Amino acid sequence: MGIFFAALAMLLFAWFFDSVPALYVSVVTGGFLAFRAIAFLRDAEAAAAALSLSREATPITLRQGGIVTVATTLKVAVPRGMKARASDIPPSGSPVIRGQASSPDLEPGDHSVTLRYGMTCLSSGSIRWKGVDLLLSDPFYSLTLPFRSDEFREPAIHATPVGRYHKREGAGIYGEKDLEKLTVVKGYGIRAFRDYISGDDPRSIDWKLSAKHGKLFVREYSGISGKYPLLVVDLPDSAVLCPQNLRDQVLGAALEAAREMSTSPQGCSLMIISGANLLAFLPHERSLQKVESALFEFHSPQRTVQCYRTLDPIVAEALRARISGEEDLQSDLGKRLLEIYTRFIPEMKPLPFDVQCARVFSRPSETALHVLTTGTGDISHLATLGLFARRLGVDASLGLPEDTASPHLMQKLRGAGYTLVRVV
DSSP, X not given: OHHHHHHHHHHHHHHHHOOHHHHHHHHHHHHHHHHXXXXXXXXXXXXXXXXXXXXXXXXXXXXXXXEEEEEEEEEEEEOTTOEEEEEEEOOTTOOEEEEOSBXXXXXXXXXXXXXXXXXXXXXXXXXXXXXXXXXXXOSSOEEEEEEOSGGGTOOOEEXXXXXXXXXXXXXXXXXXXXXXXXXXXXXXXXXXXXXXXXXXXXXXXXXXXXXXXXXXXXXXXXXXXXXXXXXXXXXXXXXXOOOHHHHHHHXXXXXXXXXXXXXXXXXXXXXXXXXXXXXXXXXXEOOHHHHHHHHHHTSSOOOOOOXXXXXXXXXXXXXXXXHHTOGGGGSHHHHHHHHHHHHHGGGOOXXXXXXXXXXXXXXXXXXXXXXXXOOOSOOHXXXXXXXXXXXXXXXXXXXXXXXXXXXXXXXXXXXXXXXXXXXX
């Protein structure tokens, strides 16, 4: 960089002072830099063509939050006069907790470097590496080459969501202080047994069955849910400032609930919304793959309809009737409110979201409503869901992350028709 500025300064000097020697020096220096740049790009292209990778990860299948041990072997040919540094790029939401995912500076020559490190899979679903970065440098230039093809992103890791957690209910909004411990939601019986996966709760291990077969088995419990539950997942708009961990937390809880519901005889009835926008509705879906695809497809949706403090026509009519029955109707405020409600109620039409909710709840098989939301932004659409559930006598519960579960919000949601508001 210093040589470049020196050549530029000499060129300016030659321009303003008509100095032929300064012009000669600047041209020679610029030609030298151009020659070095062409040679650098040629060597970088050769190094990129010779790069190869072999990556091993253990285990391939694990619980969300488990640790994956990675060994990535890179074969790098560093051209003469250069130095190189290779970096393995872990998947999104998988921070490195031990070891190093980057190599030290490599001198010219052929190298076979093995990067050993451990990472924590905080995301769920099928995740793959982002790829590899190769940094090449010489005394004059440096360049980072990104490798993002499929051969540099293998293998795929399947991280199953952690079990759902909630705070035990007590007399207060958050529950009694001596019952604040988070506990796994278990049903009334054991549904099945399966092999132990890294990250499973040790309390779910069946030690008798494990001792009999010589390997660890865990118990899968039947969930506490209605006979025909409807699962509603409320995802925040892509424009809403919502931390990524809140989205992942809600999606993880939704995947866990959908996995349990899809194995039941009636399947999983899933409704994905973003505010007052119905994104997808899968009634009695038994294919867990379709459910997962729908959830990840709308991970960060774009909201087209906003629903702020909407008023239901039936609620508006009830308010009008209450105002008309008050004794102080002779006041100017009472007369004005009654006039407004009388004129606007006949023209009020339900929102498309209200019509969609009415159609979904008109299905006689739905006997329980479970809503999962990040709790960010306006909650008018959540109040609409709770109102429909209360009218039809459907038991409604709502779960939201602990970071947004303030006492005021939880109390407000309970008043919107949800019999249970819990932390997921």
